[in-house]
Amino acid sequence: MNDAAWIASALLAIVLIGSVRTLLQQRRSGTRTTARILALLVLQLGAAALLYFTLLPPPVHIAAQHLTVLTGHATTASNTAADGTVMALPEAPSRSGARIAPDLATALRQHPGTQALVLRGDGLAARDRDTALPAEVTLQPAAAPRGWVALQPPAITVPGAPFTVRARAQGVTAARAELLDPAGSVVDRAVPGRDGSVALDGVARASGRSEFSLRLLDADRHVVDTVPVPLQTDDAPGVRVLVVAGAPTPELKYLRRWATDTGLELHAQASAGAGVMLGDAPVALTAARLAATDVLILDERSVAALSPAQRAAVQQALRDGLGVLVRSSGPLTDGTRQTLRSWGLATSGGNQSLPLRLAADPDPALLQARRGPQRAASAPTAAIDEADSTSHNAPLPALEQFNLRALAATPLLHDAGGAALGGWRDVGRGRLALLPVTDSYRLVLAGRDDRHAELWSSVVATLARPLAVPASVRVGSATPWAGERIALCALADGTTVRSPQGATVVLHIDPDTAGDRCAGYWPQQAGWHHLQIGTRTQAFYVFDPAHAQAMHRQQTRDATALRVATAGSAGAKAARAVPGPRWPWLLAFVLVAGLLWWLERRRGPAPTG
Structure with missing residues (x-):
């Protein structure tokens, strides 16, 4: 039973009770005339009907309307159709001159x-x-924004590791992109592609x-747009490298020196023949x-010498996360190729040696900016500067x-020509x-130990076993915005958020999110926000x-x-039914109820004789 039926039933019950009461009073006293009794009964029924239409007024059909809503960066409404209504949301330009609604829902309710x-x-x-x-x-969109329109911030990294920032720009011809460190020094620059x-x-x-x-930057090197790039760097244990070589070579010697300088935990062994290591x-x-190794480095001879059990x-360690590098110092045998294929890497060629030219050096200023400021203990002297410059x-x-x-x-x-080197x-x-x-x-x-270190750092960073990351809260957007709601999921009970200003908010998990355990959060300030999940912190x-x-x-x-x-996608209707006005029915109800009260209370004529 709907609301209208409940209201009608209640009013009919009230009328019935009132009518029975009136008839019983008349039977006991007999002071009212028949006309007065009929008037009371009719007025009671009429008052109930008027009250019903006051609560549920009959619908009226109104013609379909066109509503224009101005949003951010909208043009003025001068060319809006004559039969349309124009309203503006708070972010619309103040010069629009349209009536302002606090939100779209209010604008639609008003029309x-x-x-x-x-x-x-x-x-x-x-x-x-x-x-x-x-x-x-x-949609009548405004002119497209000019500047950075997409950003993919780097993932969490470790000290000394390279990271990549990907972005997309639009609206700027002959553009140039620059990445600046927190001190404002340029660490990399590039020219955006055709798609920005x-x-x-x-x-x-x-x-x-x-x-x-x-x-x-634009063609004249004027700054068009600048966006922040957040970077979180966490300490991590050193990479554990195991080198198994088929013979001692200079490559192994300088690989060990690089690992020592870098702080890696390296264990190296080479076969000298006759079982001597x-x-x-x-x-x-x-x-x-x-399982206790992050990167395993082999050569073609040590691969060929592996037993079936090894x-x-x-192969199983690979599936579990181990990084394996096979460094070729000569042609691969058929057995070595078969082993690589069984592990998951097919090869071709490999019987001819070729000269290799590495890519040219980057801009020295950019390279120094990437390295960052020197430590106090390694403050340069004139001799160090001269030797470093001559070498590099x-x-x-x-x-x-x-x-x-x-x-x-x-x-x-x-290589220098952009061709793939290994894979x-x-x-x-x-x-x-x-x-x-x-x-x-x-x-x-x-004298180019810097390029040797760069080569091997890139290789090891690519292959190293991924770090074990504890279960973390999922943030609903890669670019959350201040003043806008974001969803935080995979929450534990009692999780709190601390804003950059130190204000703490307790997150209440929405029961409708079931296993996702999500809560809404409205950040009011930009910057780093910190989630406190038990004893663990996530930013x-x-x-x-x-x-x-932009x-x-x-x-x-x-x-x-x-x-x-x-x-x-429901089709538009020419007219729409909406509840009619209530005030005429309310006014009529008050008049009838007043007349009923007066007729009920009016005394009859005094008895004669």
């Missing part, structure tokens, strides 16, 4: 006959995207949370030893490589790679719309277009 909605400007803010839309919605996308590289420094900057204490390639142990300005020597290719693999490095593939949770360079140690002999960065206007505008436009595309 209940709206069947066609025109959204002019950037689109709906986050607060309005859940509002039910009319059947027909038209660009990738810039930097190096993480000390552990902690910092803000790099991404700057966009050189280097560190020999270790067996067992499942336990491989090959099986390496030396030409790169020609190296040797084999024409060996990893099939269906991601390039491990690139790697995912195998389970680990990575298997091939590097056909035989003499990278010549870089050190030529996430909140962007300021005022400091990344990106915020583009996200608003994209979200509005998606919301309109997924809105209901």
Whole structure:
């Protein structure tokens, strides 16, 4: 039974009770005339009917209306259709002259006959995207924003590790992108592609949370837009490297020196023949030893010397997350190729040696900016500066490589011409790679130990076993915005958030999110916010719309277009039924109720005789 039926039943019951009471009083006293009794009964029924229509007025049909709503960066409404109504949301330009509504839902409630909605400007803010839309919605977007419109911040990294920032710009011809460190020094620059996308590289420094900057320049080198790039750097245990070589070589010697300088935990052994092993204490390639290793470096001879049990142990360790590098110092045998194929990496070629030229040196100023400020203990002297400059300005020597290719693999490095040098593939949770360079140690002999370190740092960072990351809270957006709701999921009971100003908010899990355990959070300040989950802390960065206007505008436009595309597709109606006015029925009810009261209380004529 609906509300109307309940109300009608209650009113009829009241009328029935009142009528019975009136008739019983008349039977006991007999002082009222028949006409008066009939009038009381009719007025009671009429009062009940009028009260019913006061509570539930009859619907009236109104013509469909067109409503134009101005949003951010909307043009004025001078060319709006004559029969349309124009309203402005708070973010619309103040010069629009239209009546302002606090939100879209209020604007639609004030115009209940709206069947066609025109959204002019950037689109709906986050607060309005859940509002039910009319059947027909038209977007009239403002001019596209100019500047950075998309940003992919780097993931959590470790000190000394390289990171990549990806972004996309639009509206700027002959643009140039620059990545700046927290001190304002340029660490990388690049020219965006035709679609405006660009990738810039930097190096993480000390552990902690910092803000790099991404700057966009026009053809005249004027700054068009700058957005912050948050970077979180966490301490991590040193990478554990195990080197098993088929013979002692200079490559192994300088690889050990690089690992020592870098702070890696390296264990190296080389076979000298007849069962003699050189280097560190020999270790067996067992499942336990491989589980305690992050990167295993082999050459073609040590691969060929593996027993079936060792090959099986390496294959299982790969699936469990181990990184394996096979460095070729000569042609691969058929057995070695078969082993690599069984592990998950097919190869071709490899019987011919070729000269190798590495890519040219980057801008020295950029390289120094990436390294960051020198420590006080290593303050340069004139002699150190001269030696360092002479060494690092030396030409790169020609190296040797084999024409060996990893099939269906991601390039491990690139040569001076941009051609792939080696390759790697995912195998389970680990990575298997091939590097056909035989003499990278010549870089050190030529005084270019910096390029030798850069080469091996890149290789090891690519292949190292992924860090065990504890279960973390999922943030609903890669670029949360101050003043807009974000969803935080995978929460534990009692999780709190601390803002940059120190204010703490307790998150209340929405029971409707079931296993996702999500809660809404409205950050009011930009910067690093800290989640406290028991004894563990997790940080996430909140962007300021005022400091990344183009990106915020583009996200608003994209979200509005998606919301309109997924809105209901019911056809528009020529007229719409809405509740009619209540005041005429209320006025009539008051008059009838007053007349009923007067007639009920009026005394009859005095008895005669």
